[in-house]
Amino acid sequence: MAEGFSSKALEANLARTRDTEIEIPEEQQWFMDLSGSKWGINKRTREFITELNHKYRNDQYVIESLHNICLTDLWFYNSAEDPERALSVLVDIFEGLFNSGMDDDTRELLIKTLIKFMDRLANLENFPETIIQRCIDLIRATINKNEFLYIRNSGYFKTYLNKIAQLPAFTRALTELTADLVLRCIEYWESTSRADEWFYEKRHLFHQMDADTMKEIGKPFFEKLRESLAQADDWKKVSNLMFYNDISNYFRSFTERFDSYLETIYYIYYLLRLPGMSHLNDHLLYDMNRNLRSVFKELDEDDVTGFLDTIMEQFKELNTEHGGTVLDCIITLGREVIDTKDQAIIAYFIKGLVKLGFHYPGSITLNSDWQIRVNRNHVKNIRVWLELIEYAPSEMRELLAALIVNLKLGGIFISDTDLFQRDVTQLLNADIGPVYREMKQLAKIFPVYFRDIGAEGKLREISTAIDELSMRKDRLIHFLRKQTHTESNNTHILLSRKIIEYWYDGEKEQLRDLVPEDVYNWLDQENEWFVSVHEIMRELCARMHATLPELLATEIDDIEAGLSTISEGNKRDKKRVLYIFQVHTLLTEKYSLESEDVLSVLRGSGLCSEEDLAKLQDDLEKGRLKDAILQIFSFMSQLKEIILDPRQSEALENIYYKRHIAAGIPSMYGQYIEPKFEALGMTYRLEKTASKLMVELLNTINPEYITAKTFRHILDVLELFRIGLELDGIYNQGLNSHLDMLKFSLTSPSFSLDQYMNIFQFMAQDIKQIINEYFFDVYQNSLKRIIPQVFPVPENQSEIEERQFYYIESEKFLRDNLATAFLVQDLDNFITNTLGNLRSMLDTYPRSFIENMMTYDPDFTFSRLDQTSEEMDNPVFLGAKAFFLKKLIQYGFPVPPGFVLTTEVFRHKDTIHAHPYISHEFDRSIRNNIKEIEKITGKKYGDPTNPLFFSVRSGSSISMPGAMKTFLNVGMNDEIAETLSRKKGFGWTAWDCYRRFLQSWGMAYGIERDNFDRIMLDHKDRWGVELKIQFTNEQMKKIAQDYKRFLEDRGIEIEKDPFLQLKHAIISVLESWSSKSAVYYRNHMQIADEWGTAVLVQQMALGNLSSSSGTGVVFTNSPFNGHSGINLYGDFALCSQGEDVVAGLVNTLPITEYQRKRYYMDSSLSLESAFPLIYEALIDYAKQLIEQHGFVHQEIEFTFESEHPQDLYILQTRNQNFKKQKSTTTFVKPGQEMKLVGRGIGVSSGVLSGVLAFDMKDLKVFKRKDPTSKVILVRPDTVPDDIPLIFNCDGLITGKGGTTSHAAVAAAGLGKVCIVNCKGLRVDEEEKVCIINGHIFGPGDKISIDGNLGNVYEGHYEIQTE
16 A cells, blocks of 8 residues: 555455454365465465455455466375365365356356366376366356357367367367367357348448458358368367357458458458457457558548548447447547548538437446446546547537537436546646636536545545444445445435435435335335434424525534434434435535635645635635635636646556455545646636625625716626636637726716616627627537437427427526536626616616716715725815824824714715615614724613713814714613613713703704703702702703603604614714804805715713713913913813813813913812823823824814723814914003903903894894994803804803803904803893893993903993004
């Protein structure tokens, strides 16, 4: 055995041979003991006798051993003490063997051995004559039963029995016996040759040979033989007669009487048909080939086709009984035809060869020994045609197509023992480049792409195990085991599947044609080997909620897990069920090219590096289908180079053969490894994988609508199709040209739907051309000739019915051929469906809607904050807010995770909303982004026990502070608030978050903020509370409930479903681009409407967790002190959330101690003093932005959930545009002479005297009354809807808010004199009354403000300009 190869099958063979008990008859034991002193003789004799009596004996081996003893050791036994007894043992063995069953070839060897035994014995001295007589008697007794075998070996009589015939005791008997045998030879030859009749029938073929000459092998010839026999009255005369071989040699030598190669060929064909010439077949084929190689020399060009017609007619006559011989002749004839280089002659030959017919496998049957019987010329026919194709692939293209048709229509049967892998290697070593695609299609039909020959490895192990579990008493399983071990072939996939189906439904009829009659009759539903597995199989399907076909497609590990849950049945039968599925899976993997685990297959091939495999695995696991397909195509390209390498490739073979057929082990086993063969098998498996991935990729394209992304995706997919087809040898210039057209069309936004339709119409024509050229046209001629051969036309069928039948069968073939082709049908369907979808769009939607939809690109709609995108990472798509947040994340700043709905959504929001499929995909994208945020945060959106909340904010490219809607704590509802409030430390926070959500929800429906403020004030009054942080948990809950009740009383439905909440918030923010305040802001600032807004969805940072949490805004450079560099200034509020400070909703606290001492004299703390770590962190972030990353001074929104820096989050950063200018106007009177009524924070320079206004109506009235008068707006706080008021007023006073509120920033940016956080200011908007520290003011009252000092004065004062 070759080193390095271990065979389980061989181990099984040896073990079972050793384990068999052998009983030796007493007389044979005595015979063995005779040679005890002669080691060599005794060894040979012992092995012979042991094998003779073995239960699984090999007759061929037995007779060969007997032959060796008769020729080598006979002298020893003749010299024994009792030679007659010893030699009688051998004669007894001969008699026993003659009476046993064996095939003719083995029996013929027995006859030869007997005759040689007689001869060798006669050459010894003093041999027992009784032994010779017994042998002569044995010949007489067996000659009639084995007449032809004796006739065929009659020459042995005159060769080996001459010495015996000289002995008087045997002369007469042997002479008579031999003469009788010669007579039998003459009669046999005369009855089988009939040369006269044959020549008369074929006389038209012969122009030089005449009938008189032919008599020399006809009846006169045999009459002479009889006359000679009649005159032979002694041994010498008899032995000089013509015996069997003499006659056959005479018939062969008669070829020399022909003067024409052509006529010689016809005569040799006659000889090949004669059964008496079968032993000279090789010689006759040599003669035939020699003449065929010369015949074309004597034929004129015009005579060649006539010769081919005649020779094919001869072949047809021979084909049924001598198909193998015909095939041998076809090889030589075909080569000679090809060597003519005449395309017309070659085509004519191929036509005739196809017309001659093909040897199909026929009915596959089993004999009583369970051995498969199949047309033995089937594989030979394939090999002969392959050899011609290999000799000249281009010239034999039509024959290649015909072979494909024959095998697909007529079937194929190749067993492991055919070792057809060698034939594939020979094919691949030919010049197959010009017919690469057709070659692949042919070779794919062969079920041979595996290394292990026979039942090796896991298949042997499992098939043995399942049989041993029933102790081989389950005859159905024992048959399966024996078949997979001895007759390995791809039909066993079906056999194993049908056994599984039988175990499931008990219908044994499905096994009738697959198992021997004795096994079929044994099947019984009451059988113990059926009942339990049937119950288990039914229960397994029920437990796994699967049909049987689904179960067959299930992973073995899942089936094993399913079996573990079943209580029915015993452990043994559960194993049997598991094992039968394993056998079926192993057979499928071996023969069908299906490979679920492509990575293991590639790793086993050694083709790919571990780095490449790791990348492919990562692509597959992460769903990067395009990258995975390209990687597989790259592997396939490498494989193609191996296959087409012009250098000859050699195989590494470790093939072994068994001895004991009945032992149920493989008749052939081992491995076959060869690079080109391996590469081709791997290519087929990768094609399967690539096809599946392409289908998955196609499923990612929504066929219900076409967008810019769709066209881009379609182009990517079509490029993959093109690469795949070219790897398969399919090229079409038209398709490539139209792909280029599609590629360049995507660069033009004005390209119309009609133009796209034209491109896909062109592509559809290209695909039809490919299908016709590569899959239909090439097979038409073959189909016309082969379909009638495979499906003979019934006699009573009309011509019309015949044509219909041909059309149906040819269509079946062509469609099946197309369906099994790599990617072609998928491409055809894809182009057709795309074209249909485009037409459907035109029928369904207005052109304006389609134009908008076609410019919509879903790939540019969503962007995660933590991911970079070269195409989308700009303020145009993301808005300035999200754009800078992404940068902060890249710098390592603590930004709450989130995602952006880009301005692409805004531009196509109507299309997204109106089209159900786009809307569905849009929703799915939102859900997918939510899942990603859940992974990052460890929280679950909508989960009451671990909720995730979102803020939803606008984000335009152009800053519009406070002009659009914002939602907080989206994802809240009653259940979540209630559950979260019971969590330690969240009692107050949960209800405060819910309250804030309800407020933002209500304001989106147009509810004024004042309504919520009044509810809050009512509760403060009720509970005697100044600050909302002083409310108890239960009190805050009641406030939230009152908010909700307030909304419900006004018919505002509060969405409970968290996802719908988020979607509503997103839509509301998008729509707020068109809100009154936003439009007013844009008009005033001359900002184009087309910019649109992005929507930023982020995890809420909970600045309202406790008194140690909060939110704020900080400028990196104080707008008031005139110093350069980093010196923070800003506001923050404790126990508050994101929008509180920027919206000016709360009374704020200062950031720095300097700020507190200068502007917040009544405040006892600042961020710097109370939360030094947070303050230092903000300074550090400011330094990073300004000094490391080159930002101008920034305005930073932040939230902190505790005093620790790790709980600090940056919510937004933008360029700091607010810088208080030096005062250019002042009051003439000194401040002490003016009536001071209030003091706040001045956020702008300059002074102003004017009249007080409460709303837009006041502003318009006073401006109309006196266009030159200055109007000062008073507000309790500012909200986005106040933006138009700020634009139209000249000055502003607010009761709440700090210098960083949107109102302050907007007013300062517009050059308005503004005072915020005015202490003691109370505003009653309904009554239009404001009270400042006890001083009451109404509309039109005179008032003055100093934006530098933050002072508010009653009355008008003269102003001077410095």
